[in-house]
Amino acid sequence: MDDSRARTPVGPPIRTPVAADGRLGPADEHPGLSDAGYLRRRHAIAARARGHRVGDPSVPVAYTEAEQRTWRTVHRELWAAQAEHACRAALDARQDAPIPADHIPQHAEVGSRLRELTGFDFTVAGGVVANKRFLGSMAEGWFHAVQFVRHPAVPLFTPEPDVLHDVFGHGIHLTAPAFADIYRMIGRAAMRVDDADVLQMISDVYWFTLEYGVLAEGGTPKAYGAALLSSYGEIRRLHRSDVRPLTVDAMLTTPYDIHGYQPVLFGARSLEEVTDTLHDFLERLDEDSARRFRRCS
Ligand SMILES: [Fe+2]
Numbered sequence: 001m002d003d004s005r006a007r008t009p010v011g012p013p014i015r016t017p018v019a020a021d022g023r024l025g026p027a028d029e030h031p032g033l034s035d036a037g038y039l040r041r042r043h044a045i046a047a048r049a050r051g052h053r054v055g056d057p058s059v060p061v062a063y064t065e066a067e068q069r070t071w072r073t074v075h076r077e078l079w080a081a082q083a084e085h086a087c088r089a090a091l092d093a094r095q096d097a098p099i100p101a102d103h104i105p106q107h108a109e110v111g112s113r114l115r116e117l118t119g120f121d122f123t124v125a126g127g128v129v130a131n132k133r134f135l136g137s138m139a140e141g142w143f144h145a146v147q148f149v150r151h152p153a154v155p156l157f158t159p160e161p162d163v164l165h166d167v168f169g170h171g172i173h174l175t176a177p178a179f180a181d182i183y184r185m186i187g188r189a190a191m192r193v194d195d196a197d198v199l200q201m202i203s204d205v206y207w208f209t210l211e212y213g214v215l216a217e218g219g220t221p222k223a224y225g226a227a228l229l230s231s232y233g234e235i236r237r238l239h240r241s242d243v244r245p246l247t248v249d250a251m252l253t254t255p256y257d258i259h260g261y262q263p264v265l266f267g268a269r270s271l272e273e274v275t276d277t278l279h280d281f282l283e284r285l286d287e288d289s290a291r292r293f294r295r296c297s
Pocket of ligand 1: 170
Protein backbone atom coordinates (compact mmCIF):
# COMPACT_ATOMS: atom_id res chain seq x y z
CA MET A 1 0.00 0.00 0.00
CA ASP A 2 0.94 3.56 -0.33
CA ASP A 3 0.92 6.76 1.59
CA SER A 4 0.82 10.29 0.28
CA ARG A 5 2.78 13.02 -1.40
CA ALA A 6 2.79 16.73 -1.84
CA ARG A 7 1.28 18.77 -4.63
CA THR A 8 2.12 22.10 -3.14
CA PRO A 9 4.27 23.01 -0.19
CA VAL A 10 1.65 22.24 2.41
CA GLY A 11 2.27 18.58 1.76
CA PRO A 12 1.09 15.59 -0.17
CA PRO A 13 -1.63 16.15 -2.76
CA ILE A 14 -4.25 13.79 -4.00
CA ARG A 15 -2.53 10.83 -5.51
CA THR A 16 -3.53 7.54 -6.94
CA PRO A 17 -3.93 4.55 -4.65
CA VAL A 18 -2.07 1.43 -5.64
CA ALA A 19 -4.01 -1.81 -5.73
CA ALA A 20 -2.59 -4.99 -4.25
CA ASP A 21 -1.49 -6.10 -7.69
CA GLY A 22 0.43 -2.86 -8.20
CA ARG A 23 -1.99 -1.28 -10.69
CA LEU A 24 -2.96 2.31 -10.12
CA GLY A 25 -6.59 3.00 -9.32
CA PRO A 26 -8.54 6.24 -9.35
CA ALA A 27 -7.77 8.47 -6.38
CA ASP A 28 -11.40 9.50 -6.02
CA GLU A 29 -12.27 5.95 -4.98
CA HIS A 30 -10.27 6.42 -1.81
CA PRO A 31 -12.61 6.41 1.21
CA GLY A 32 -10.90 9.57 2.42
CA LEU A 33 -12.49 11.34 -0.53
CA SER A 34 -15.87 9.62 -0.62
CA ASP A 35 -16.89 8.66 2.94
CA ALA A 36 -19.35 11.38 3.99
CA GLY A 37 -18.86 10.78 7.72
CA TYR A 38 -15.09 10.93 7.41
CA LEU A 39 -15.26 14.06 5.29
CA ARG A 40 -17.46 15.81 7.85
CA ARG A 41 -14.93 15.07 10.57
CA ARG A 42 -11.99 16.09 8.36
CA HIS A 43 -13.67 19.36 7.38
CA ALA A 44 -14.64 20.13 10.98
CA ILE A 45 -11.02 19.83 12.09
CA ALA A 46 -9.74 21.77 9.07
CA ALA A 47 -12.30 24.54 9.68
CA ARG A 48 -10.37 25.54 12.81
CA ALA A 49 -7.76 27.01 10.49
CA ARG A 50 -10.19 29.58 9.08
CA GLY A 51 -9.08 33.04 10.03
CA HIS A 52 -5.99 31.65 11.70
CA ARG A 53 -3.10 34.06 11.82
CA VAL A 54 0.39 32.66 11.59
CA GLY A 55 1.59 32.06 15.11
CA ASP A 56 -1.82 31.88 16.77
CA PRO A 57 -1.95 28.82 19.08
CA SER A 58 -3.53 25.75 17.46
CA VAL A 59 -6.73 24.67 19.21
CA PRO A 60 -6.23 21.10 20.51
CA VAL A 61 -8.23 18.34 18.82
CA ALA A 62 -10.04 15.69 20.87
CA TYR A 63 -9.01 12.76 18.70
CA THR A 64 -11.26 9.69 18.66
CA GLU A 65 -10.09 6.21 19.58
CA ALA A 66 -10.29 5.25 15.89
CA GLU A 67 -7.97 8.13 14.98
CA GLN A 68 -5.56 7.17 17.74
CA ARG A 69 -5.60 3.59 16.44
CA THR A 70 -4.74 4.82 12.93
CA TRP A 71 -1.82 6.79 14.35
CA ARG A 72 -0.50 3.73 16.21
CA THR A 73 -0.80 1.53 13.12
CA VAL A 74 1.00 3.96 10.85
CA HIS A 75 3.57 4.77 13.52
CA ARG A 76 4.56 1.11 13.76
CA GLU A 77 4.90 0.68 9.99
CA LEU A 78 6.65 3.97 9.25
CA TRP A 79 9.07 3.62 12.12
CA ALA A 80 10.32 0.34 10.67
CA ALA A 81 10.30 1.54 7.06
CA GLN A 82 12.28 4.66 7.94
CA ALA A 83 14.87 2.62 9.82
CA GLU A 84 15.60 0.79 6.60
CA HIS A 85 15.22 3.52 3.99
CA ALA A 86 15.77 6.94 5.59
CA CYS A 87 19.14 8.68 5.44
CA ARG A 88 21.37 8.95 8.48
CA ALA A 89 20.62 12.67 8.99
CA ALA A 90 16.88 11.99 9.16
CA LEU A 91 17.32 9.03 11.50
CA ASP A 92 19.57 11.04 13.77
CA ALA A 93 16.97 13.82 13.82
CA ARG A 94 14.24 11.30 14.54
CA GLN A 95 15.84 10.40 17.86
CA ASP A 96 14.93 13.86 19.16
CA ALA A 97 11.63 14.23 17.32
CA PRO A 98 8.29 14.49 19.12
CA ILE A 99 6.73 11.34 17.65
CA PRO A 100 5.00 9.42 20.45
CA ALA A 101 4.04 5.85 19.60
CA ASP A 102 0.89 5.76 21.70
CA HIS A 103 -0.98 8.97 20.86
CA ILE A 104 -1.37 11.69 18.27
CA PRO A 105 0.62 14.67 19.47
CA GLN A 106 -1.13 18.03 19.56
CA HIS A 107 0.58 20.89 17.77
CA ALA A 108 1.54 22.37 21.15
CA GLU A 109 3.36 19.16 22.08
CA VAL A 110 5.23 19.05 18.77
CA GLY A 111 5.88 22.78 18.74
CA SER A 112 7.33 22.99 22.24
CA ARG A 113 9.89 20.34 21.34
CA LEU A 114 10.77 21.90 17.99
CA ARG A 115 11.08 25.30 19.59
CA GLU A 116 13.62 23.96 22.08
CA LEU A 117 15.73 22.39 19.35
CA THR A 118 15.57 24.73 16.36
CA GLY A 119 13.17 27.58 17.17
CA PHE A 120 10.54 26.25 14.78
CA ASP A 121 6.87 25.70 15.61
CA PHE A 122 3.77 24.40 13.87
CA THR A 123 1.06 26.85 12.87
CA VAL A 124 -2.27 25.41 11.84
CA ALA A 125 -3.38 24.89 8.22
CA GLY A 126 -6.68 23.58 6.92
CA GLY A 127 -5.22 22.25 3.67
CA VAL A 128 -3.30 23.78 0.81
CA VAL A 129 -1.69 27.11 1.69
CA ALA A 130 -0.65 29.71 -0.89
CA ASN A 131 3.04 29.68 -1.76
CA LYS A 132 3.85 33.12 -0.38
CA ARG A 133 2.33 32.43 3.00
CA PHE A 134 3.46 28.82 3.28
CA LEU A 135 7.04 29.35 2.17
CA GLY A 136 7.47 32.83 3.60
CA SER A 137 6.39 31.78 7.10
CA MET A 138 9.39 29.50 7.29
CA ALA A 139 11.67 32.55 7.46
CA GLU A 140 10.26 33.26 10.92
CA GLY A 141 10.23 29.65 12.06
CA TRP A 142 6.62 28.75 11.34
CA PHE A 143 5.58 25.61 9.53
CA HIS A 144 1.96 25.22 8.38
CA ALA A 145 0.68 21.83 9.51
CA VAL A 146 -2.74 20.18 9.46
CA GLN A 147 -4.42 18.38 12.35
CA PHE A 148 -6.74 15.87 10.70
CA VAL A 149 -6.00 12.15 10.39
CA ARG A 150 -6.24 9.94 7.31
CA HIS A 151 -9.14 7.55 6.77
CA PRO A 152 -8.97 4.52 9.12
CA ALA A 153 -9.87 1.96 6.46
CA VAL A 154 -6.65 2.51 4.52
CA PRO A 155 -4.23 3.69 7.18
CA LEU A 156 -1.11 3.40 5.05
CA PHE A 157 -2.41 5.59 2.28
CA THR A 158 -3.78 9.10 2.34
CA PRO A 159 -4.84 11.18 -0.63
CA GLU A 160 -3.79 14.41 1.05
CA PRO A 161 -1.42 15.60 3.76
CA ASP A 162 -2.47 14.74 7.28
CA VAL A 163 -1.03 15.04 10.76
CA LEU A 164 1.03 11.89 10.20
CA HIS A 165 2.74 13.41 7.19
CA ASP A 166 3.49 16.63 8.99
CA VAL A 167 4.85 15.02 12.15
CA PHE A 168 6.70 12.09 10.55
CA GLY A 169 8.11 14.26 7.78
CA HIS A 170 8.46 17.91 8.69
CA GLY A 171 8.45 17.25 12.43
CA ILE A 172 11.58 15.13 12.04
CA HIS A 173 13.29 17.76 9.90
CA LEU A 174 12.54 20.58 12.26
CA THR A 175 14.27 18.95 15.22
CA ALA A 176 17.62 19.28 13.42
CA PRO A 177 19.38 22.62 12.86
CA ALA A 178 20.79 21.49 9.48
CA PHE A 179 17.29 20.90 8.09
CA ALA A 180 15.79 23.91 9.86
CA ASP A 181 18.40 26.14 8.20
CA ILE A 182 17.20 24.98 4.78
CA TYR A 183 13.59 25.81 5.69
CA ARG A 184 14.64 29.27 6.83
CA MET A 185 16.70 29.86 3.70
CA ILE A 186 13.69 28.98 1.55
CA GLY A 187 11.51 31.21 3.70
CA ARG A 188 13.80 34.22 3.34
CA ALA A 189 13.83 33.88 -0.44
CA ALA A 190 10.03 33.66 -0.52
CA MET A 191 9.73 36.77 1.62
CA ARG A 192 11.88 38.75 -0.82
CA VAL A 193 9.72 38.14 -3.90
CA ASP A 194 6.07 38.50 -4.88
CA ASP A 195 6.10 37.31 -8.49
CA ALA A 196 3.95 34.16 -8.63
CA ASP A 197 6.28 32.43 -11.09
CA VAL A 198 9.32 33.06 -8.91
CA LEU A 199 7.44 31.75 -5.89
CA GLN A 200 6.59 28.68 -7.95
CA MET A 201 10.30 28.20 -8.71
CA ILE A 202 10.96 28.17 -4.97
CA SER A 203 8.08 25.76 -4.53
CA ASP A 204 9.54 23.46 -7.19
CA VAL A 205 12.94 23.19 -5.53
CA TYR A 206 11.21 22.78 -2.17
CA TRP A 207 9.26 19.89 -3.66
CA PHE A 208 12.27 18.04 -5.01
CA THR A 209 14.37 18.56 -1.88
CA LEU A 210 12.44 18.89 1.37
CA GLU A 211 9.51 16.77 0.15
CA TYR A 212 11.23 14.27 -2.15
CA GLY A 213 14.96 14.51 -1.69
CA VAL A 214 17.28 11.54 -1.35
CA LEU A 215 20.91 11.17 -0.38
CA ALA A 216 23.26 8.53 -1.74
CA GLU A 217 24.57 6.48 1.16
CA GLY A 218 26.72 3.49 0.40
CA GLY A 219 25.54 3.55 -3.20
CA THR A 220 21.88 3.37 -2.16
CA PRO A 221 19.31 6.19 -2.26
CA LYS A 222 18.10 7.02 1.23
CA ALA A 223 15.21 9.36 1.91
CA TYR A 224 15.30 12.72 3.58
CA GLY A 225 12.26 14.33 1.91
CA ALA A 226 9.21 14.65 4.17
CA ALA A 227 6.82 13.08 1.67
CA LEU A 228 9.09 10.05 1.39
CA LEU A 229 9.67 9.83 5.15
CA SER A 230 5.91 9.73 5.72
CA SER A 231 5.06 7.48 2.77
CA TYR A 232 5.11 3.85 3.75
CA GLY A 233 4.75 2.67 0.15
CA GLU A 234 7.02 5.10 -1.60
CA ILE A 235 9.95 4.94 0.80
CA ARG A 236 10.12 1.19 0.24
CA ARG A 237 10.50 1.50 -3.51
CA LEU A 238 13.26 4.10 -3.70
CA HIS A 239 15.45 1.61 -5.52
CA ARG A 240 12.95 1.71 -8.41
CA SER A 241 13.07 5.50 -8.77
CA ASP A 242 15.07 7.33 -11.44
CA VAL A 243 17.50 9.21 -9.19
CA ARG A 244 19.27 12.06 -10.98
CA PRO A 245 22.03 14.42 -9.85
CA LEU A 246 20.74 17.40 -7.91
CA THR A 247 20.77 20.56 -10.01
CA VAL A 248 18.47 23.55 -9.82
CA ASP A 249 17.90 23.64 -13.58
CA ALA A 250 16.78 20.02 -13.57
CA MET A 251 14.42 20.60 -10.64
CA LEU A 252 12.89 23.61 -12.38
CA THR A 253 12.30 21.78 -15.65
CA THR A 254 11.17 18.36 -14.46
CA PRO A 255 7.39 18.12 -14.33
CA TYR A 256 5.83 16.31 -11.44
CA ASP A 257 2.80 14.15 -11.76
CA ILE A 258 0.58 14.65 -8.75
CA HIS A 259 -1.46 11.51 -9.46
CA GLY A 260 1.15 8.82 -9.12
CA TYR A 261 4.42 7.85 -7.58
CA GLN A 262 7.18 10.37 -8.10
CA PRO A 263 9.22 8.64 -10.82
CA VAL A 264 12.14 11.10 -10.84
CA LEU A 265 14.02 12.01 -7.69
CA PHE A 266 17.09 14.16 -7.19
CA GLY A 267 19.93 12.82 -5.12
CA ALA A 268 22.85 14.52 -3.43
CA ARG A 269 25.90 13.11 -1.70
CA SER A 270 25.18 14.95 1.54
CA LEU A 271 22.84 17.42 3.18
CA GLU A 272 25.60 20.00 2.83
CA GLU A 273 25.44 19.60 -0.94
CA VAL A 274 21.68 20.19 -0.80
CA THR A 275 22.20 23.31 1.32
CA ASP A 276 24.92 24.69 -0.95
CA THR A 277 22.92 24.02 -4.13
CA LEU A 278 19.83 25.74 -2.75
CA HIS A 279 21.82 28.59 -1.22
CA ASP A 280 23.41 29.56 -4.54
CA PHE A 281 20.01 29.59 -6.22
CA LEU A 282 17.91 31.19 -3.50
CA GLU A 283 20.31 33.99 -2.67
CA ARG A 284 20.25 35.21 -6.27
CA LEU A 285 16.48 35.14 -6.73
CA ASP A 286 14.69 38.36 -7.48
CA GLU A 287 11.43 39.43 -9.10
CA ASP A 288 12.85 38.89 -12.61
CA SER A 289 14.25 35.43 -12.03
CA ALA A 290 11.39 33.59 -13.72
CA ARG A 291 11.54 35.80 -16.81
CA ARG A 292 15.31 35.35 -17.05
CA PHE A 293 14.99 31.60 -16.58
CA ARG A 294 12.38 31.34 -19.35
CA ARG A 295 14.62 33.30 -21.75
CA CYS A 296 17.58 31.03 -21.07
CA SER A 297 15.81 27.67 -21.10
FE1 LIG B 1 4.79 18.22 3.29
